[in-house]
Amino acid sequence: MSGGPPPMPAPVCLIENTDQGLQTVESALNLLRRIQQPVVVVAVVGLYRTGKSYLMNRLAQQQPGFALGSTIESKTKGIWMWCVPHPMKKGHTLVLLDTEGLGDVDKGDSKNDAWVFCLGVLLSSTMVYNSRGTIDNQAIEKLHYVAELTEQIQVKSGGASEQDDDEMPEECEFVRFFPSFVWAVRDFTLERKIDGRDVSEDEYLDFALQLKKGLSAKVVNYNLPRECIRNFFPTRKCFTFPFPTEAKNMTHLDSMAEANLDPDFLKVADRFCSYIFAESRVKTVKGGHRVTGSRFSHLVKIYVDIINSGKVPCLENAVVAMAVIENQSAVNEAFQLFVQGMENLKKIFPIDLGPLSAEHQRLSTMATQEFLKHSFKDMEGKYMTQLQEKMGKLYKQLINENMDTSEKLCQKLLSDLYAPMAANIQQGSYAKPGGYDIYCRDRDAMVAKYRQHDKKGTKGEEMLKEFLQQKNAEANSILMADERLTEADKKLAEAREQAAVQEQQAKVAAQHQEDLQRALEDEKRNQEERLRRMEEKMEEERRLQREELDRALESKLKEQQMMEKGFKDKAEIMSQEIEQLKRKKNKLADAKFFKNFIIPVAKIGSNILSSILYYLRP
Structure with missing residues (x-):
């Protein structure tokens, strides 16, 4: 499929992962740049040598793929990527990220682990945390990286002007932007029972994430990673995998x-893959913008x-940085589409203004649609203005x-056409009685042939018109020299010459007016269509923001219900966060939303119309 x-x-x-730190690989970025489809990004993180790579190979539906290794040495260094067509969502690409194992003793750099985990969160739409054994306190303590995210990620820049006086703490907004969380527990051998009752995998995870009451340092430390998992990630899911094979065969798992x-x-692995394929969302960034x-x-990068x-x-x-790159690229690609179309039009020059204006409007609309398809967050219309100005400049040329x-x-x-008449004048063919009538007949025949072209x-x-004006003196000279005409005839003929020139001038003026009217009507229709499409674009972006807030609200409401069972203070804090999210959502319905965007767009149309008036002036 294209893109x-x-x-x-x-x-x-x-x-x-180099001695100089984390470095992007340009060839891999180039592969991504060729993908114009929305991407569903699934990242797996976890302690090294826990079988993360095997899960990713299952998701890629190909074996072998990500290196599994057969020793205690971690095979995955840095972050590896595999892009495959999404098996369930047509027109989407599944991007699989296998991250370097956390806690590798050979690295001896916990800060590096923290950034690898952080990148897993920042880049994915679904993050799979892979561990072995059980979800006990020790396992959760090893997931301390999640509690460090408040120091590693900011939602807004320090000078954000949109902050409200009652703005919630940034970590409370993580749920709007963070990926879904899937805990894959490998080599699970216990019975899933709580108080003697069989429980589901998700109930098992929720039980493991329950908070303790109390304010002691020990209780706070116990609760912190659990609260972070519950508050930061919009959804949680758990899968418990039994041993895949006998221990002696584990080193050959990738080839079995x-x-x-x-x-x-295999049943759990199939359920895991089916869940990831069906439930993992397209990667979005702040504002709900879909990522290609x-x-x-x-x-x-x-x-x-x-x-x-x-x-x-x-x-x-x-x-903002991504929008600058993408919007400038969208301008360039849309403009090249316009240029290509207009270059093809040049091959049939000259043409009347009507077809030229109509083709300009068609190509301008096409370029605008192409721009809107790839641009986002152009709230002030800066890049749309840039595109319209570039197209307007080329159109003038x-x-x-x-x-x-x-x-x-x-x-x-x-x-x-005049060459035969010029030869007749040189030969004196019109310098005789009745010569003026012959001259007029030849000239009228020449004009008729010209108009037939x-x-x-x-x-x-x-x-x-300019030709007739230039030849007016010549016609008068032949008229005055015609001895067959009386003075009265000559005056009448001279008046007819002037009337013919004036008639041609009027025809030129009428043609200009007709062309101008057509161009103005074309531009009016084009501007109305442009505004309509941009309003649709902005409404789509508002819809994405509402969806982003809806997901956050749904997650907060679920947590609030759980908190109300025994943590009234925390439930009250959650209520305040929910109200703040609702206020943000209500702001999106404000009619002023389009104000900063539509005014510059209207100015674009005005500038284009002024250009047409200038270039079509009589």
Whole structure:
């Protein structure tokens, strides 16, 4: 499918872990830039040597793929990527990210682990946390990276002007932007029972994330990672995998046929894959904007560059930086589409202004649609204005080129048609009694032939007017020399000559007026269509923001219900957060939403109309 992932027989390294820090791999970014489809990004994180890569190979539906390794040494260094067509969502690409194992003793760098985990959160739409054994306190303590996210991620830049006086703490907004959370527990051998009752995998996870009452340091430390998991991620899911095969065969897991794997393990693996395929959302960024492969490439580089600079990644700044790159690219691509169409039009110059204006409007609309398809967050219409100005400038140049071509063609045509008359004048054919009538007859025949020519362009009538004006003195000279005409006849003939010139001038003026009216009507229709499509674009962006807030509200409401069972203070705080989310959602319905965007767009149309008036003035 057009814009889909290029063939990738195997994963490639996306982010290298070097002595100089994390570095993006340009060849991998180039693969992403070719993907214009929305991407569903699934990242797996977890302690090293826990079988993360096997799960990703199952999701890719290909074996072998991500390196599994057969020793205690971690095989995955940095972050590796595999892009495949989404198996359930047509027109979407599934991007699988296998991250370097956390807690690798060879690295001895906990800060590196924290950033790998942070990137897993920032880049994915679904994050799979892979662990072994059980979800006990020790397992949750190993997930301390989640509690460090408040120090590693900012939602807004420090000078954000949109902050309200009652703005909630940033970590309370993480749920709007964070991925779904899936805990994959490998080599699970226990019975899932609570108080003697069989429970589901999700109930098992919720039980493990229950909070303790109390304010002691020990209780606070116990609750912190659990609260972070509950509050930061919009949805949680758990899968408990039994041992896939006998321990002696584990080193060959990536090459084993399914028939040799435990059937219960395969059932869980199939449920896991089906859930990921069906429930993982398209990757979005702050504001609900959907991410394509191209946008994702920018996002990866932006976050890695920020981390390497020693700064804290900011969701808002990342979106702004990504929007600048994508919107400028959208302008360039849309303009090239317009240029290509207008260059094809130049091949048939000269043409009348009507067809030229109509084709300009058609191509302008096409370019605008192409821009709107790839742009986002152009709230003030800066990039739309840039595109319209570039197209307007080129259109002016083409109007001039078309007129120059028309003028040259008409001059040559008039010269060729007049050549026999010029020869007659040289030979004195009109210098005799009755010569004026012969001259007029020849001239009228020449004008008729000129008008019959169907490819004169916009300057056709104007060049004829100038020609007749130039030959007016010549006609009067022949008229005065005609001895057969009386003085009265000559005065009448002279008046007819003047009337003919004036009639041609009126015809030129009428043609200008007709062309101008047509161009104005075309531009009016084009501007109305442009505004309609941009309003649709803005409404779509508002819808995405509402969906973003709805997901956050749904998550908060679920947590509030759980909190009300025994944590009234925390439930009250949750109620305040819910009300703040509702207020944000209500702001999106404000009629002023379009104000900053529509006014610049209307100005674009006014500038284009002024250009048409200037270039079509009589």
